[in-house]
Amino acid sequence: MKKYVTLGLENLIADPPELLRGKRLGLLSNPASVDGRFNHASKLIHHFFPEQLKVLFSPQHGFFAEKQDNMIESHHIMEPELNIPVYSLYYDTRIPTREMFDQIDVLLVDIQDVGTRVYTFIYTVSFCLEIAAALKKQVIILDRPNPIGGTQVEGNILSKRYASFVGRFPVPMRHGLTIGEISQFFNQKFHMGCDLTIIPMTGWKRQMYWQDTGLSWIAPSPNLPTPQSCMVYPGQVIFEGTNISEGRGTTLPFEQFGAPFLNTKKIKAEADEMIKGACLRPVNFEPTSGKWQGDVCKGFQIHITSTDEFKPYLSSLILMQLIIKHHKNEFNFKEPPYEYELEKMPIDLILGSKKLRKKLTRLEDLSLLSDQWQKELESFKSISGKYHLYE
Incomplete structure (x- = not known):
C-alpha cells in the first residue's frame, strides 16, 4: 500500500533541529516507535546523533510492550544493544525523577497514542512535560497519527473528582487529537510551562483513520493488535x-x-x-x-x-x-x-463520572446523552482546536 504520511520521527532525521546539536538526549518510546521501514527510533537516533542518546524511557506495558494488563509493572533494564538504561515510567513511579532527567538535556518523545482518554501514554507524556519544566529541560514530540481520526470527538468530559492515571485532565473519551496536539494542549491549557517543540507529520489529514495513512500498524500495547x-x-x-x-x-x-x-x-x-x-x-x-x-x-x-x-x-x-x-x-x-x-x-x-454509572444502573434513557454532552464537547473542540497542527 502506498505510504501517504511521513512521521515526525522521519522528519526529525531528515531535518534535525539545531537545538539538538551536542545535547544529551533521552527517548520515550516502545515497539511502535518505528519509521515507515520499521527502523526503531532508538537505533535511528543513536545512528544520526552519535554518542548523544544517553537514556531510554518506557510507558505502561514496558519497553517491549510485553505486559498484558493494568497494574502489571515493568522494571528498569539496560537496553542490550545500545547498553544504556531504560527507565520504566510504569514501575515504582509513574513520574520521572530528577535523577533520571539529570542525565539528559532534551527528551524526545516518540509514542503511538490511540485517541482515547483512558489510554495512559498521554499522561506519561504530561508528567514528563511537568518535570522537564521544573528542571529546565526541553521536550520534543515526534508526532504520529491518531489512528481513529481527528474529526470525531465523543463522550462526557472527565469530572476532576475522578481524575486518575486513566484520566488526568477534563477531556472527552474520544479526544480527536494527535500525541503532539494533545501535548501542546496539556502544556498550555494547564500551565505546565515546558519548553516544548513538536516535529509534525506531513501528509496526515484529520479525517484519516489508520487504514488511510499507508503505514503498517504495530501494536502499542498487547491488547490493541489492530x-x-x-x-x-x-x-x-x-x-x-x-x-x-x-x-x-x-x-x-x-x-x-x-x-x-x-x-x-x-x-x-x-x-x-x-x-x-x-x-x-x-x-x-x-x-x-x-x-x-x-x-x-x-x-x-x-x-x-x-x-x-x-x-x-x-x-x-x-x-x-x-x-x-x-x-x-x-x-x-x-x-x-x-x-x-x-x-x-x-x-x-x-x-x-459517578453520575453516568447511576444513569446506567437506573436504566435511564441513554438516547439523550449525546445531546447532553454536546455543549461541553463544543467547548472542548473550540479550545482544543487552537492546538491543531493539521487541517
Whole structure:
C-alpha cells in the first residue's frame, strides 16, 4: 500500500533541529516507535546523533510492550544493544525523577497514542512535560497519527473528582487529537510551562483513520493488535470496570466481549435498534487469561460498517445498560484497586463520572446523552482546536 504520511520521527532525521546539536538526549518510546521501514527510533537516533542518546524511557506495558494488563509493572533494564538504561515510567513511579532527567538535556518523545482518554501514554507524556519544566529541560514530540481520526470527538468530559492515571485532565473519551496536539494542549491549557517543540507529520489529514495513512500498524500495547481494535476501544474499554470480559485473553481483544451468562438473543434484539454504524455478530469464545479464563463466554464481535455513524462510546454504554437490564443478578462492577486508585470504583474512573454509572444502573434513557454532552464537547473542540497542527 502506498505510504501517504511521513512521521515526525522521519522528519526529525531528515531535518534535525539545531537545538539538538551536542545535547544529551533521552527517548520515550516502545515497539511502535518505528519509521515507515520499521527502523526503531532508538537505533535511528543513536545512528544520526552519535554518542548523544544517553537514556531510554518506557510507558505502561514496558519497553517491549510485553505486559498484558493494568497494574502489571515493568522494571528498569539496560537496553542490550545500545547498553544504556531504560527507565520504566510504569514501575515504582509513574513520574520521572530528577535523577533520571539529570542525565539528559532534551527528551524526545516518540509514542503511538490511540485517541482515547483512558489510554495512559498521554499522561506519561504530561508528567514528563511537568518535570522537564521544573528542571529546565526541553521536550520534543515526534508526532504520529491518531489512528481513529481527528474529526470525531465523543463522550462526557472527565469530572476532576475522578481524575486518575486513566484520566488526568477534563477531556472527552474520544479526544480527536494527535500525541503532539494533545501535548501542546496539556502544556498550555494547564500551565505546565515546558519548553516544548513538536516535529509534525506531513501528509496526515484529520479525517484519516489508520487504514488511510499507508503505514503498517504495530501494536502499542498487547491488547490493541489492530486498527479495528482501536476503533472500538473508546467504548469497549468501559467493560474493564465490570465482570464482563472485554476480550482479553482472546485473539480479538475489545472487538469481542461477553460472559457465560449473557442472553445474546435478547440483547441483540434491543441493541440493533439503538446502535448505528456497526453489526453485532453473536460469538462464543473462551479466554485463555483474565476474566472467565477457561470458561465459554457468550457475547458479540463488533463489526464497524460505517465510521461516520458509529459512536463507540455511546454504543458500549448502551450495551452495558442492556446487560444490566437483562442480567442484574449476574452483572457486577469491579471493586478497587484500579490504576493505583484504592477507593473509587474503577468504572467511575473509566467513565470519568459517578453520575453516568447511576444513569446506567437506573436504566435511564441513554438516547439523550449525546445531546447532553454536546455543549461541553463544543467547548472542548473550540479550545482544543487552537492546538491543531493539521487541517
